[in-house]
Amino acid sequence: xxxxxxxxxxxxxxxDNAATKTADYFDERLGFxxxxxxxxxxxxxxxxxxxxxxxxxxxxxxxxxxxxWLTLFFKPSMEEVVYSGSYVPLQGIHMSEAYAxxxxxxxxxxxxxxxxxxxxxxxxxxxxxxxxHMFRIFFTGAFRKPRExxxxxxxxxxxxxxxxxxxxxxxxxxLLSGTGLRxxxxxxxxxxxxxxYLQFFLFGGQFPGxxxxxxxxxxxxxxxxxxxxxLVTVHLALxxxxxxxxxxxxxxxxxxxxxxxxxxxxxxxxxxxxxIVFGITALLGGLVQINPIWSYGPYTPDQITAGxxxxxxxxxLEGSLRIMPNWETNLWGHTISWNVLxxxxxxxGVMFTFIAxxxxxxxxxxxxxxxxxxxxxxxxxxVRTGFGAAWIAMYLVLWIxxxxxxxxxxxxxxxxxxxxxxxxxxxxxxxLAFVVARRIAMALQRRDRDKVLHGRETGIIKKLPHxxxxxxxEPLDAEKLHVLTAHEQPAPAELPPAVDENxxxxxxxxxxxxxxxxxxxxxxxxxxxxxxxEFKEITSGHGHH
Amino acid sequence: xxxxxLPEPHSPAGALDPFADPGLPAHxxxxxxxxxxxxxxxxxxxxxxxxxxxxxxxxxxxxxVSIDKYKIIDIFFFGKIxxxxxxxxxxxxVALFCIGAGAIHWARTLMTDEEIVQERHEFKSDPxxxxxxxxxxxxxxxxxxxxxxSMIRRTMIGAMALVPLSGVVLLRDLGPLPSxxxxxxxxxxxxxNGRTLxxxxxxxxxxxxxxxxKGSLVMAKPExxxxxxxxxxxxxxxxxxxxxxxxxxxxxxxxxxxxSYNGVVAYSKICTHVGCPIGLYEQQTHHLLCPCHxxxxxxxxxxxxxxxxxxxxxxxxxxxxxxxxxFLEAIGDFAEPVGxxxxxxx
Ligand code: HEM
Ligand code: FES
Numbered sequence: 001x002x003x004x005x006x007x008x009x010x011x012x013x014x015x016d017n018a019a020t021k022t023a024d025y026f027d028e029r030l031g032f033x034x035x036x037x038x039x040x041x042x043x044x045x046x047x048x049x050x051x052x053x054x055x056x057x058x059x060x061x062x063x064x065x066x067x068x069w070l071t072l073f074f075k076p077s078m079e080e081v082v083y084s085g086s087y088v089p090l091q092g093i094h095m096s097e098a099y100a101x102x103x104x105x106x107x108x109x110x111x112x113x114x115x116x117x118x119x120x121x122x123x124x125x126x127x128x129x130x131x132x133h134m135f136r137i138f139f140t141g142a143f144r145k146p147r148e149x150x151x152x153x154x155x156x157x158x159x160x161x162x163x164x165x166x167x168x169x170x171x172x173x174x175l176l177s178g179t180g181l182r183x184x185x186x187x188x189x190x191x192x193x194x195x196x197y198l199q200f201f202l203f204g205g206q207f208p209g210x211x212x213x214x215x216x217x218x219x220x221x222x223x224x225x226x227x228x229x230x231l232v233t234v235h236l237a238l239x240x241x242x243x244x245x246x247x248x249x250x251x252x253x254x255x256x257x258x259x260x261x262x263x264x265x266x267x268x269x270x271x272x273x274x275x276i277v278f279g280i281t282a283l284l285g286g287l288v289q290i291n292p293i294w295s296y297g298p299y300t301p302d303q304i305t306a307g308x309x310x311x312x313x314x315x316x317l318e319g320s321l322r323i324m325p326n327w328e329t330n331l332w333g334h335t336i337s338w339n340v341l342x343x344x345x346x347x348x349g350v351m352f353t354f355i356a357x358x359x360x361x362x363x364x365x366x367x368x369x370x371x372x373x374x375x376x377x378x379x380x381x382x383v384r385t386g387f388g389a390a391w392i393a394m395y396l397v398l399w400i401x402x403x404x405x406x407x408x409x410x411x412x413x414x415x416x417x418x419x420x421x422x423x424x425x426x427x428x429x430x431x432l433a434f435v436v437a438r439r440i441a442m443a444l445q446r447r448d449r450d451k452v453l454h455g456r457e458t459g460i461i462k463k464l465p466h467x468x469x470x471x472x473x474e475p476l477d478a479e480k481l482h483v484l485t486a487h488e489q490p491a492p493a494e495l496p497p498a499v500d501e502n503x504x505x506x507x508x509x510x511x512x513x514x515x516x517x518x519x520x521x522x523x524x525x526x527x528x529x530x531x532x533x534e535f536k537e538i539t540s541g542h543g544h545h
Numbered sequence: 546x547x548x549x550x551l552p553e554p555h556s557p558a559g560a561l562d563p564f565a566d567p568g569l570p571a572h573x574x575x576x577x578x579x580x581x582x583x584x585x586x587x588x589x590x591x592x593x594x595x596x597x598x599x600x601x602x603x604x605x606x607x608x609x610v611s612i613d614k615y616k617i618i619d620i621f622f623f624g625k626i627x628x629x630x631x632x633x634x635x636x637x638x639v640a641l642f643c644i645g646a647g648a649i650h651w652a653r654t655l656m657t658d659e660e661i662v663q664e665r666h667e668f669k670s671d672p673x674x675x676x677x678x679x680x681x682x683x684x685x686x687x688x689x690x691x692x693x694x695s696m697i698r699r700t701m702i703g704a705m706a707l708v709p710l711s712g713v714v715l716l717r718d719l720g721p722l723p724s725x726x727x728x729x730x731x732x733x734x735x736x737x738n739g740r741t742l743x744x745x746x747x748x749x750x751x752x753x754x755x756x757x758x759k760g761s762l763v764m765a766k767p768e769x770x771x772x773x774x775x776x777x778x779x780x781x782x783x784x785x786x787x788x789x790x791x792x793x794x795x796x797x798x799x800x801x802x803x804x805s806y807n808g809v810v811a812y813s814k815i816c817t818h819v820g821c822p823i824g825l826y827e828q829q830t831h832h833l834l835c836p837c838h839x840x841x842x843x844x845x846x847x848x849x850x851x852x853x854x855x856x857x858x859x860x861x862x863x864x865x866x867x868x869x870x871x872f873l874e875a876i877g878d879f880a881e882p883v884g885x886x887x888x889x890x891x
Binding site: 006041042043080086094107108110111113114117118146179182183185186187189190191192193194195196197199200201202203204205206207208209211242243250251252253254255256257258259260261264265268269271272273274275276277278279280281282283284285286287288289299300301302303304305306307308318321322323324325326327328330333334335336337339340343371373404405415416419452478479481482485486532535536539 | 561562563564565566567568569570609614615623626627629630631632633634635637638639640641642643644645646647648649651652653656657658660661662663664665667668716719720721722723726727746764766772773776778779781782783785814815818819820821822824825836837838839840850852853854855856857884885886887888889890891
């Protein structure tokens with residue numbers, strides 16, 4: 001049926017219709033048939049976790065579409081107006097044109113609120129999917145050679161997405177967005193030596209001034225999106241060119257790629273998925289209120305609402321600022337605000353640099369220079385998995401600390417004790433998460449080993465003639481056996497002998513000792529995977545366990 | 546079947562190694578591959594989804610033109626919600642979702658699901674290409690004389706390094722220099738010991754000491770600073786104060802007592818952490834809490850930080866009463882910069 005149609009399409013005469021003629025027209029000018037022939041049936045492996053990046057891409061497209069629409073109505077100006085639109089509680093109030101036009105979008109332009117909400121929901125989904133996508137890559141080792149550069153492009157996209165989210169949040173000039181800017185201003189002021197100058201240049205004078213919204217607008221709708229579109233293009237081009245990684249499985253090797261062809265299946269599934277994501281985001285925009293700026297009122301620096309919260313992805317910075325001890329030094333007439341610099345610049349700087357650099361760090365420790373196209377099962381690299389868990393734990397502690405006032409009022413705890421708990425957890429939670437995640441990974445490896453050697457537990461209990469009860473184990477099929485044993489178990493690096501063959505003391509290169517120590521840390525403790533001999537002995541000996 | 550679909554040949558070692566890759570399993574046909582009736586049912590389902598999408602788009606347009614944009618409806622769970630927004634979001638959502646669901650259902654039931662195998666190639670170029678490319682480059686470089694003619698090289702690098710400076714210089718007019726703007730507020734307008742009338746933010750009227758009652762916080766600003774001033778926001782961002790009444794014997798610091806009037810004290814409202822306005826007053830303890838990062842200041846102890854990330858006490862404003870009018874007045878400006886710290890603050 002389907003395949004007979006397909007076969008006749010592949011062998012019959014080339015149709016001489018309008019579509020072919022159009023394609024010929026362009027081919028004569030561009031010569032693309034060669035490229036098309038190679039790529040139209042390009043193979044893409046399939047797995048649910050590969051859809052995370054797609055969610056990111058689709059929500060980015062939704063953001064671009066709705067964002068362009070918003071620019072048609074939004075007025076990026078801080079000129080003062082007296083509101084006279086249809087939202088009664090704010091009529092007669094002084095506010096910026098930016099805020100007034102956002103109210104107009106929300107109340108007086110049909111569909112405006114829906115589009116604003118879709119834009120905001122898509123932004124939240126975008127940043128969330130970037131994080132989850134990144135951790136998929138991290139835990140499966142998909143960042144290894146040859147994909148380190150694409151890891152870096154993806155990382156830059158994550159940072160730019162957060163920056164653009166913050167600038168977008170600041171545009172409507174409502175009380176919450178202004179509060180966020182005020183905090184950002186405090187952070188800029190704290191930068192040693194140049195902080196005050198940076199702040200005056202950024203805001204065009206004293207805070208808040210009249211320039212910041214139009215400036216952020218240009219950054220938000222032009223500068224950052226243009227860079228992001230370029231990066232997304234390169235990111236996807238590299239995925240296409242380097243071909244997608246795949247999970248270990250029957251028929252899958254480092255030298256091949258197994259999956260479904262770009263045309264038609266992948267196109268239909270991926271294209272369809274775009275509409276699904278868009279559809280869900282539109283439903284959210286219609287049904288679930290987000291950022292009701294009219295209830296916050298216009299920004300003024302002397303007002304604030306209690307319990308104000310930024311968008312979720314800025315929360316960790318907020319938490320970091322909250323739990324920092326109040327250290328400040330005054331030296332020779334100059335102030336250094338450690339209480340602001342450390343939590344807002346140093347901590348996130350270190351955390352995100354670690355992410356950006358991880359592929360190179362790991363490659364240095366393992367000394368592995370080969371290409372990798374088969375993904376690691378996270379349990380098989382327990383130390384990497386532990387690092388990932390530790391990073392997430394640290395991020396979560398900061399994020400939760402960002403809501404310490406909300407936790408305090410909900411659970412009737414004192415802010416003081418929550419803050420101290422979070423300070424301790426900031427250091428302890430990552431270590432705990434590392435240990436636990438590594439333990440779990442090792443336990444799972446042990447279970448894999450048992451499964452390979454003794455088969456799968458069937459849950460069926462059998463009574464032996466002499467009265468003993470045993471559970472029947474069923475041997476694994478060939479694919480499972482392969483998947484559970486396909487991973488490599490590198491031996492840790494060793495230092496060369498202290499003296500060379502001539503008895504002369506060897507000079508160690510700087511860092512070599514550290515490398516060996518880290519390599520031991522990564523690989524010294526392992527659950528030996530079963531060998532063919534062990535397997536044969538057990539399976540040929542006594543059929544069951 | 547095209548050649549590329551052939552599974553990987555088994556390695557001869559496969560028979561010996563129990564863990565060897567068994568190779569791609571044979572394709573298992575789905576119901577829709579073998580049963581023409583099931584295939585047609587799937588086709589109808591896909592088309593139905595596309596039809597629903599079309600209807601939803603018509604519904605979108607109909608809602609846009611027919612529903613009043615100010616109409617509010619109350620629906621279970623979601624509460625009060627604009628009818629037009631709800632209708633537009635839902636119809637658009639359904640229209641998009643059904644296209645996606647149709648396409649995916651089509652792909653899963655009717656498009657061939659046989660896996661294809663393609664080869665990968667190492668990215669590293671072969672040695673001949675590597676050598677060729679490097680030679681070509683070396684030749685080009687040699688022909689340019691870039692390596693040999695060091696004067697050209699150095700001056701070119703110099704020129705290229707300097708030219709972006711123009712771009713940096715052009716940024717100079719982004720804003721004025723800070724000068725001493727962060728050190729002064731509107732309260733200093735009338736000179737060092739000049740008096741400025743204190744105006745209640747809410748009523749826009751001057752205040753008498755008896756207006757400040759125990760346990761409540763009064764927000765205030767200097768006379769002459771009004772919403773219609775062009776730089777109102779910049780000025781109020783520094784000049785905003787709050788007034789409270791303490792028993793004079795509750796006041797711990799001598800300076801604080803001297804700068805107060807009969808137990809009425811005035812403090813900057815701008816947090817010394819990163820500048821949020823402070824607003825939560827706990828009257829028993831005289832603690833003032835900043836809602837941004839919970840820095841807590843003790844107003845009975847000269848605004849000292851008792852908790853949180855702020856490093857410095859709240860600045861106090863010296864006040865008195867005008868003997869003639871009986872209104873509260875500030876004497877001069879704050880003695881120190883208000884708000885967040887900065888490098889030159891000292
Ligand atoms: C790269 C990702 C982007 C993110 C994460 C993002 C995020 C946001 C957020 C959180 C807001 C506040 C929305 C609200 O009012 O609730 C916003 C507002 C806005 N965005 Fe974006 N945005 C992005 C890209 C764009 C692009 C490409 C455009 C235009 C070409 C755009 C145009 C606007 C406009 C005009 C507003 C203000 C209008 C309003 O608040 O109603 N955005 N954005
Ligand atoms: S601004 Fe007040 S505590 Fe941070």
